[in-house]
Amino acid sequence: MAKVAFIGVGNMGAPMANNLIAAGHELRVFDVVAEAVKAVKGAVACESAAQTVQGAEVVISMLPESRHVESLYLTDAKLLEHIDPSALVLDCSTISPSTSRKVAAAAKAKGIAMLDAPVSGGTNGAVAGTLTFMIGGAAADLARARPFIEVMGKNIFHAGEAGAGQVAKIANNMMLGIAMAGTCEALALGVANGMDPAVLSEIMQKSSGGSWALEKYNPWPGVLEGVPASKNYAGGFGVDLMLKDLGLAAGAAVESRSSITLGETARNLFSLHSKNGHGKLDFSSILNMIKP
Ligand code: NAD
Numbered sequence: 001m002a003k004v005a006f007i008g009v010g011n012m013g014a015p016m017a018n019n020l021i022a023a024g025h026e027l028r029v030f031d032v033v034a035e036a037v038k039a040v041k042g043a044v045a046c047e048s049a050a051q052t053v054q055g056a057e058v059v060i061s062m063l064p065e066s067r068h069v070e071s072l073y074l075t076d077a078k079l080l081e082h083i084d085p086s087a088l089v090l091d092c093s094t095i096s097p098s099t100s101r102k103v104a105a106a107a108k109a110k111g112i113a114m115l116d117a118p119v120s121g122g123t124n125g126a127v128a129g130t131l132t133f134m135i136g137g138a139a140a141d142l143a144r145a146r147p148f149i150e151v152m153g154k155n156i157f158h159a160g161e162a163g164a165g166q167v168a169k170i171a172n173n174m175m176l177g178i179a180m181a182g183t184c185e186a187l188a189l190g191v192a193n194g195m196d197p198a199v200l201s202e203i204m205q206k207s208s209g210g211s212w213a214l215e216k217y218n219p220w221p222g223v224l225e226g227v228p229a230s231k232n233y234a235g236g237f238g239v240d241l242m243l244k245d246l247g248l249a250a251g252a253a254v255e256s257r258s259s260i261t262l263g264e265t266a267r268n269l270f271s272l273h274s275k276n277g278h279g280k281l282d283f284s285s286i287l288n289m290i291k292p
Contacts, residue, residue: 001025004148005052005059006043007072007079008093012119013062014039015126016092016152020060023151028052050082058148059089065244066099073103085111088144092133094118094244096251097163097170100136104162113141116165119153120172122237130154134172136165170252173245177266179213181286187220188291198223219284228282236282243270243279 001024006017009031017040021027027043030052037045046052049072053059059079063069069091073079080103083089089112091100100116107114115137125131131153135142142158149156159168186209190200197220205215217236218224228236246267253260273279273289 002057002148003028003055005029005049005056006040007031007049007052007059007061008063008068009036009040010062010064011123012092012126015123016060016062016131017043019126019129019151020148025148025151028054028056049077049079053079053083053087056083056087058145059083059087060148061089061091061093063091063093063095065093066095069093069095069103070099074106080107080110080112083107083110083112087112088141089114090117090145090148091115092117092119094169094248095166096248097136097166098252098255100166101163104137113138113144114162115141115145116163117145117149118165118169120169121153126152133157134159134165134168136160136163136167166248167252170245170249173242174249174260174263174266176213177242177246177270177283178262179211180217180219180284181266181269181290183211183213184219184284184287184290188287191220192292213284217284219287227284229284229287233278233281233285236284238280239270239274239283239285240279242283243267243274246270 004020004025004027006027006029009017009029017027017029021042028046029037029040029043030046030049031037104114115135117133117135119131119133121131129152132155133149133153135158159165187197191197201214201218201223204210217227219229221229249263250267273286278285
């Protein structure tokens with residue numbers, strides 16, 4: 001069993017850390033919000049990030065945004081100066097690919113192996129240990145990380161070199177945002193022209209307009225049981241989290257001179273929806289903005 005440092009134990013990090021402890025690993029945890037560490041049972045709570053990495057064989061971070069990751073590893077806590085070169089670093093935060101590449105390059109310069117390892121599957125997946133991991137970095141480093149990742153996730157993909165995990169995550173979520181907005185538009189058009197949304201959904205699903213958004217996460221209340229749309233858009237994947245990922249897609253598009261006309265339209269829709277006070281609702285609530 002290994003000594004693991006876990007930094008950032010919020011909604012996602014705490015259950016991931018708990019799963020590592022349940023698998024028998026020895027955890028040292030740190031969060032800038034001291035209260036947060038109470039959600040992790042059976043770990044040593046540290047007073048700084050530097051303290052967590054003392055003797056650590058694996059270092060895992062799960063932070064909100066790019067600036068937090070830069071602050072942790074490079075500018076403020078300067079964690080790369082405290083990590084032993086034999087340790088393996090996994091950053092599971094969803095951040096910009098360019099920041100991931102920058103931090104991984106700085107780690108490499110110090111002889112430290114680092115992977116970007118963003119996840120999908122939400123807090124339920126984090127608790128159940130069924131997250132999907134999208135990994136950027138060297139295959140040999142992923143092989144070393146695999147036994148730890150398998151405790152937290154079910155599907156593990158090697159996306160490519162450093163930053164590729166973030167690219168995969170951002171591209172997937174941009175597609176999801178576009179597909180959800182498009183699905184809402186199609187259903188709203190049908191209903192405005194007299195159709196039953198459940199009948200239309202069934203027809204589209206068996207025709208060429210089907211998608212994950214329509215089949216598994218239908219945005220029209222009452223069409224599917226158990227999805228956020230049928231629970232007043234509570235739970236699920238929040239509008240503000242979708243907006244964050246679409247913003248990362250926009251940033252990556254600017255850097256790579258990619259055209260993301262539909263992704264930008266989706267970002268604008270979710271941005272307006274959030275500004276109207278719905279940032280905490282599930283993202284399928286974008287239907288309310290789209291339907292007449
Ligand atoms: P969160 O805000 O609940 O947790 C982040 C934690 O990091 C907080 O407790 C915060 O205090 C701590 N933190 C911030 N800066 C720090 C620093 N420098 N040192 C130590 N701790 C620091 O966020 P979350 O929902 O757990 O999400 C974490 C990441 O996972 C984000 O990048 C998010 O986009 C991604 N993600 C979230 C979900 C989800 O459903 N919540 C799903 C997939 C991916």
